[in-house]
Amino acid sequence: MNSDPILSVRKLEKRYGNFIGCTDISFDVWPGEVVAIVGESGSGKTTLLNCISTRMERSSGEIRYRMRDRRYPDLAELSEAELRFLMRTDWGFVHQNPADGLRMQVSAGANVGERLMAIGDRNYGEIRRRASDWLERVEIAATRIDDMPVSFSGGMRQRLQIARNLVTHPRLIFMDEPTGGLDVSVQARVLDLLRMLVSDLSLSVIIVTHDLAVARLLSQRMIVMKSGRIVEQGLTDRVMDDPSHPYTQLLVASILEN
Amino acid sequence: MKKPSLPAYNFAYLDEQTKRMIRRAILKAIAIPGYQVPFASREMPMPYGWGTGGVQVTASILGPDDVLKVIDQGADDTTNAVSIRDFFAKVADVATTTRTTDATIIQTRHRIPETPLTQGQIIVYQVPIPEPLRFLEPRETETRVMHALEEYGLVHVKLYEDIAQHGHIATTYAYPVKVEGRYVMDPSPIPKFDNPKMHRSPALQLFGAGREKRIYALPPFTNVISLDFEDHPFKVQRFESRCALCDAQDVYMDEVITDDRGGRMFVCSDTDHCETRRSEGYQGAGLPQHGAAKADWEAAQ
Amino acid sequence: MYVAVKGGETAISNAHRLMADRRRGDRNVPALSVEQIVNQLSLGVDRVMAEGSLYDPELAAMAVRQARGDLIEAIFLLRAYRTTLPRFSNALPIDTNRMHIERRVSATFKDIPGGQLLGPTFDYTHRLIDPSMAGDEAVADPVKRERPTDESCPRVTDLLDGQGLIEADVPSNDDPGDLTREAIAYPVGRDIRLQALTRGDEGFLLALGYSTQRGYGRTHPFVGEIRIGMVDVEVDVPELGFAVCIGAIRVTECQMVSQFKGSTDTPPRFTRGYGLVFGQSERKAMAMSLVDRALRSDEFNEQRLAPAQDEEFVLEHCDNVQATGFVEHLKLPHYVDFQAELELLRTLRREAEIASADTPMSEAAE
Numbered sequence: 065m066n067s068d069p070i071l072s073v074r075k076l077e078k079r080y081g082n083f084i085g086c087t088d089i090s091f092d093v094w095p096g097e098v099v100a101i102v103g104e105s106g107s108g109k110t111t112l113l114n115c116i117s118t119r120m121e122r123s124s125g126e127i128r129y130r131m132r133d134r135r136y137p138d139l140a141e142l143s144e145a146e147l148r149f150l151m152r153t154d155w156g157f158v159h160q161n162p163a164d165g166l167r168m169q170v171s172a173g174a175n176v177g178e179r180l181m182a183i184g185d186r187n188y189g190e191i192r193r194r195a196s197d198w199l200e201r202v203e204i205a206a207t208r209i210d211d212m213p214v215s216f217s218g219g220m221r222q223r224l225q226i227a228r229n230l231v232t233h234p235r236l237i238f239m240d241e242p243t244g245g246l247d248v249s250v251q252a253r254v255l256d257l258l259r260m261l262v263s264d265l266s267l268s269v270i271i272v273t274h275d276l277a278v279a280r281l282l283s284q285r286m287i288v289m290k291s292g293r294i295v296e297q298g299l300t301d302r303v304m305d306d307p308s309h310p311y312t313q314l315l316v317a318s319i320l321e322n
Numbered sequence: 323m324k325k326p327s328l329p330a331y332n333f334a335y336l337d338e339q340t341k342r343m344i345r346r347a348i349l350k351a352i353a354i355p356g357y358q359v360p361f362a363s364r365e366m367p368m369p370y371g372w373g374t375g376g377v378q379v380t381a382s383i384l385g386p387d388d389v390l391k392v393i394d395q396g397a398d399d400t401t402n403a404v405s406i407r408d409f410f411a412k413v414a415d416v417a418t419t420t421r422t423t424d425a426t427i428i429q430t431r432h433r434i435p436e437t438p439l440t441q442g443q444i445i446v447y448q449v450p451i452p453e454p455l456r457f458l459e460p461r462e463t464e465t466r467v468m469h470a471l472e473e474y475g476l477v478h479v480k481l482y483e484d485i486a487q488h489g490h491i492a493t494t495y496a497y498p499v500k501v502e503g504r505y506v507m508d509p510s511p512i513p514k515f516d517n518p519k520m521h522r523s524p525a526l527q528l529f530g531a532g533r534e535k536r537i538y539a540l541p542p543f544t545n546v547i548s549l550d551f552e553d554h555p556f557k558v559q560r561f562e563s564r565c566a567l568c569d570a571q572d573v574y575m576d577e578v579i580t581d582d583r584g585g586r587m588f589v590c591s592d593t594d595h596c597e598t599r600r601s602e603g604y605q606g607a608g609l610p611q612h613g614a615a616k617a618d619w620e621a622a623q
Numbered sequence: 624m625y626v627a628v629k630g631g632e633t634a635i636s637n638a639h640r641l642m643a644d645r646r647r648g649d650r651n652v653p654a655l656s657v658e659q660i661v662n663q664l665s666l667g668v669d670r671v672m673a674e675g676s677l678y679d680p681e682l683a684a685m686a687v688r689q690a691r692g693d694l695i696e697a698i699f700l701l702r703a704y705r706t707t708l709p710r711f712s713n714a715l716p717i718d719t720n721r722m723h724i725e726r727r728v729s730a731t732f733k734d735i736p737g738g739q740l741l742g743p744t745f746d747y748t749h750r751l752i753d754p755s756m757a758g759d760e761a762v763a764d765p766v767k768r769e770r771p772t773d774e775s776c777p778r779v780t781d782l783l784d785g786q787g788l789i790e791a792d793v794p795s796n797d798d799p800g801d802l803t804r805e806a807i808a809y810p811v812g813r814d815i816r817l818q819a820l821t822r823g824d825e826g827f828l829l830a831l832g833y834s835t836q837r838g839y840g841r842t843h844p845f846v847g848e849i850r851i852g853m854v855d856v857e858v859d860v861p862e863l864g865f866a867v868c869i870g871a872i873r874v875t876e877c878q879m880v881s882q883f884k885g886s887t888d889t890p891p892r893f894t895r896g897y898g899l900v901f902g903q904s905e906r907k908a909m910a911m912s913l914v915d916r917a918l919r920s921d922e923f924n925e926q927r928l929a930p931a932q933d934e935e936f937v938l939e940h941c942d943n944v945q946a947t948g949f950v951e952h953l954k955l956p957h958y959v960d961f962q963a964e965l966e967l968l969r970t971l972r973r974e975a976e977i978a979s980a981d982t983p984m985s986e987a988a989e
Contacts (some may be wrong), residue, residue: 081886145471152475167479174483181482182475188485188551210486331707360806365706369699370948372955395959402955404631432959450952462935463809488971494963513963533945535806559966577962591959 068130070095070236070268071116076125078108078115085111086292089125095235096266100283100300102273102315108292109272110240116270117157117238118147132235152182156229156237160244162221165228166213172199172224173209179232198227202257219250223257230261237262239271243278255281276319280304288312334381334414340364344382344537348528351539356501357469358452363535373406374532376429376448383444383528384410384427389417391425396433396574396591403431422594432495434516436573436595439525441542447510449531452538454498454508474506477549485554494559499546506549507538515558515574520546563588568599569606646691660684669873669902670694674943675701676803676822677708678872678901695824699944706803713798715857715866719876719899720778722852726903729779730846731880737776742851743903779848780878780895789880789893809935816918816938817911821900823941825907831931832913840917840929844896847880851903875900877908881916884923894923 069092078085086108093099101109114120116127118139127139132154139147151157159165166175176195177185185191196206202223204216213221222242229237242258243251259282262269273279279286280300287297288309296309307313332338347361366374384390390410394403398420406429407418419425422437431448439445455465458476468474477498484492497514501507509517510529520527520540527540540546550556561575566587573595575588589606590596647654661668661684671683675698683701690696726742729735741747783789799814807815820828835842853873857866877898885891896916898908917931930936940946 144467148471148473170479170483171486173486174479177482178475178479181478182473186478186550186552188482189553191482191551192486335707337707337709360808362804362806365702365803365944367703369951370945371950371952372948374948395956399631400956401631401635404635408632431955432957450949462939489974490967490971492967494967495960511957511960513959515963533949559963561966574959575962576958577965591962 068095068136069093070130071270072126072128073116074126074128076112076115076127077123078111078120079123084108084292086115086289088293091287091294091297093236093268093270095130095268097285098262098267098269098271098283099285099287100271100273100279101287101289102276102279103289104274104315107289109274109289111292112289113238113240113270113272117155118151119157129236152179153232154234154236156234158222158225158229158237158239158242160241162213162218162225162245165225166221168213171210171212172204172216175213175224175228176231179228183232194231198231199224201230201261202227203253217250218246219254222246222254226254226258226261230265233265234267236268236270239269241273241275242271243275244273251278258282276304276315288315331413333386334384334410335367336364336378336381341382344378347537348379348382348539351528351537352526352541354505355540355544356505356507356538358531358536358538360535361537363532366532368405368409370533371450372402373429373431373448375530375534375537376431376446376532377406377409377530378532379446379528379530379537380410380427380429381414383446384414384416386414386416388426389419389424391419391422391428391594392430393428393433393435393592393594394431395576396435397593399593420594421598422592432511432513433574433591434512434519436570436590436592437598438519439523441524443525445525445527447512447527447529449508449510449529449536450533451496452508452529452531452534452536454496454506469505472504474500477506478551481549481551481554485551491550491554491556497548497556499548501540502545503547507546509546513559513574514548514556517546517548517556518558520544522546561588564606565590565596565599566606566608568596568604570596570599570604646689655688657681657684657688660687666903667692667694669904670825670907671697671701673901673904673907674698674822674824675705676901677701677705695943695947699947702944712858714869715859717854717856717872717874719850719854719874720776720781722776722850722854722874722876723871724776724850724852725873726851727776727848728846729848731779731848735779735782735848744905776850778850778878780880783847783880783893787890787892790884790895792895807938809938810921811934811938813915813919816934817897817899817915819938819941820898820911820914823911824943824946825904825910827941827943827946828910828914829906831917831937832910834929835913835917835931840920840927840932841882842879842894842896842913842916843882844913844916845880846909847878849875849877849905849908851875851905873902875902875904875908877905877912879909879912879916882923894919 071093074090076089077087089112091099101112103109111120115122128136129139130136142150157165167178173192173195176198177191180191180194192209196209199206199209204220204223213224216224243254246254255278261267262282271282283300285298286300286303288295288303288311290311296303296307296312303312304316307316344361347359351357351359363375364378366377368374368377380390390407391398392403392407394400397403410416411418422428422435425443427444427446428435429446429448434445453465455468455476458480459465459468481491484490493514495513496508496511497517499507499509499517499520509520522543522545523540524542526542529538548556561571563575564571565573565575567589570590574591576591578587578589579585580587661680664687667687668680668683671686671694672678672680675683682704683697686697686700687694689700724740726744727737727740729739780789780792784791800812802815802818834840851873853871855868855871857868859866879896879898881894881896883891883893894916896912898911898915900907900911914931914937917929918934918937920927920932927933
């Protein structure tokens with residue numbers, strides 16, 4: 065593992081008028097590491113994810129990202145062009161609802177190929193070959209390459225969204241409740257797939273979830289949020305087995321009961 | 323009740339301030355080839371979608387010594403071309419022509435003449451939807467950003483999808499082009515057959531969209547490349563038939579239905595090109611080339 | 624032998640001649656005079672002036688006659704004339720507070736200073752076709768009231784504003800934009816938006832306003848006040864140093880009192896939707912005020928979900944001259960593009976035939 069973090073967040077705050085979305089957030093993400101942000105709905109975890117991924121403007125604080133050329137700028141210093149380029153090459157964003165992350169009116173192949181075309185690939189056969197590779201990696205039959213996502217099940221759509229994000233070999237993936245909209249039986253398969261891909265590709269991942277089981281399965285480190293603040297962070301196994309904050313204790317206890 | 327005062331109009335209809343405003347937009351468009359310059363399009367005495375953008379551009383650049391040619395679908399004699407030519411003959415009293423080589427300004431809808439344009443000529447295109455990304459992204463606010471950041475991946479998604487679904491790029495007209503390696507541009511609904519004529523043309527090419535309030539331009543000798551894939555290169559349509567009137571080939575054809583038994587023949591879409599060839603002595607077969615009528619004709623011989 | 628179609632010019636002139644004949648109709652019936660149209664079809668004339676953005680009843684009446692009663696065509700005629708007119712000056716904002724009121728109703732208060740006045744309205748008429756309309760029966764003179772010289776008719780929204788119950792009407796000295804002289808760049812200011820709406824198609828705005836009432840972008844509207852009447856138009860003359868009245872125009876103003884909003888900085892208060900059109904057109908002014916309010920959703924942090932809240936959608940499609948031109952241009956020849964599609968379709972079908980001929984039955988059956 066590289067000794068420099070790929071992302072560091074310092075004193076991040078987001079306010080909506082007088083209301084605090086999240087505040088006093090500081091943490092680092094290291095290359096190849098999966099960090100889970102857990103908390104109940106309204107705890108500010110999605111706000112935090114949106115601020116870090118620049119989908120939402122922060123109120124104050126610092127977010128630095130290690131570019132491929134080793135620069136380490138605050139994301140606010142990047143131009144819109146640079147940010148958009150990052151978003152379609154170096155980053156991925158997996159939405160809870162696959163329809164938010166897919167183009168539902170174009171074929172599965174075009175969905176996966178879009179990022180390649182966006183960065184200048186101009187060979188139809190090559191784009192198609194890579195799209196079909198990726199479909200197989202996410203366990204979608206290559207024969208479905210020309211089918212529309214509307215004809216796919218929820219689990220397939222989510223796997224297609226993952227393939228669409230990974231095709232450019234990004235280094236950092238944001239995930240917002242990636243299994244939240246799926247049936248329990250389908251969740252396990254998507255989680256397994258995610259775990260495998262993350263380790264094969266040594267991706268860095270920031271995943272937001274209210275489901276501690278998902279966090280335990282995927283993440284090495286965990287950040288627990290409540291009312292817009294971090295109440296506890298540490299290695300996932302440590303936090304789960306020996307939660308120090310009373311709120312975390314309550315959360316962990318609640319899943320053990322199930 | 324007072325008698326309403328009846329209007330009088332300036333040379334070429336538009337007032338001089340408006341012409342200056344449009345000329346400024348044209349100059350800006352020439353300076354940034356392929357970039358859509360917003361302009362304060364005026365209400366014209368013909369309907370939106372019928373060439374108001376082209377008419378405003380022509381009105382703004384027209385001088386008393388110009389010779390104007392107007393075509394629609396390649397022909398000088400289609401009703402809308404006649405109507406626009408008459409308009410300028412009336413409000414500007416300029417000389418008009420049907421000869422491509424005699425014209426200083428050619429206003430066109432849907433075609434580029436077959437006769438290559440020359441230095442000093444200006445071709446003015448009527449444009450219905452200037453935004454090449456419009457049917458991929460309906461929002462102006464978003465397409466502006468996409469142009470600014472050169473985010474054109476979506477255009478190739480459309481072409482990819484064509485090939486995946488049909489085996490071909492299924493865009494046959496208004497085929498998107500890239501200008502000087504920078505802006506993706508809509509060439510107006512000319513058939514893609516005409517796209518190569520835009521590339522490094524010695525003529526100045528101006529595009530006017532009245533309803534959408536945009537002007538864009540290709541200065542002479544601009545690189546205009548039709549978008550494609552390496553392994554599915556851009557190809558123009560080819561007609562197997564020759565013109566039934568002038569025997570031309572490798573030109574764009576109109577298909578004419580000659581009877582109700584499948585009789586069809588092909589003739590030049592560019593009427594001036596066809597007439598010129600005929601005056602030079604070329605003659606086509608002048609007969610139906612397809613269907614029952616062809617068999618009848620052959621039997622009669 | 625085929626000869627390319629010729630004779631466009633003759634065809635056009637013959638068509639126009641026939642159109643002029645149909646427009647005139649039976650020569651034994653007297654021709655309509657401009658005065659008749661101005662007087663007896665005045666609401667049609669008003670609509671043409673409003674959507675043509677030119678206040679000139681005689682020209683509008685001529686346009687209605689020339690267009691054979693097709694109001695969108697008449698609006699088009701008026702617009703094409705208006706665009707050639709020079710601009711001498713901007714008028715001062717009209718003051719509807721000083722309107723010579725012909726009609727004034729409020730749905731929010733039973734009684735208001737200055738009173739409610741029904742005026743010339745179709746409201747409360749029974750919609751039965753009146754046999755007297757077939758002839759020319761004598762019509763009684765209207766009942767006239769004495770206009771009190773010191774009558775004050777403050778706008779209902781000003782009364783609410785005085786109590787801080789509605790968002791303040793903030794005066795501005797900025798020159799308003801002019802969408803007929805500048806290209807629109809989104810997002811636009813409210814000045815441009817109101818201009819677009821007041822010129823916008825009555826039917827389109829009516830449908831959009833109606834959709835907000837049915838839940839597509841609800842605004843909880845109340846008609847604070849509708850007033851119709853004559854207002855003076857004044858122009859500053861720099862040489863004189865004071866404003867000069869250059870005439871009077873009839874306008875309809877609608878102030879909609881809508882959904883209240885508050886924030887941490889300001890206590891809750893009602894919000895406004897505004898409609899103002901040339902002539903007498905309550906339907907249009909009301910629809911406009913509903914759509915104006917719906918389009919202000921961003922200002923109040925309301926989610927934009929409905930068509931009426933979508934500025935680009937509303938402004939790009941409300942102009943009936945643009946809309947009719949583009950829809951109707953589909954009847955112009957498109958045979959060059961159609962030929963291109965035809966050729967492609969034939970190629971695709973040929974390939975499909977070859978492919979199906981090559982496919983063994985076993986695969987085809989799968």
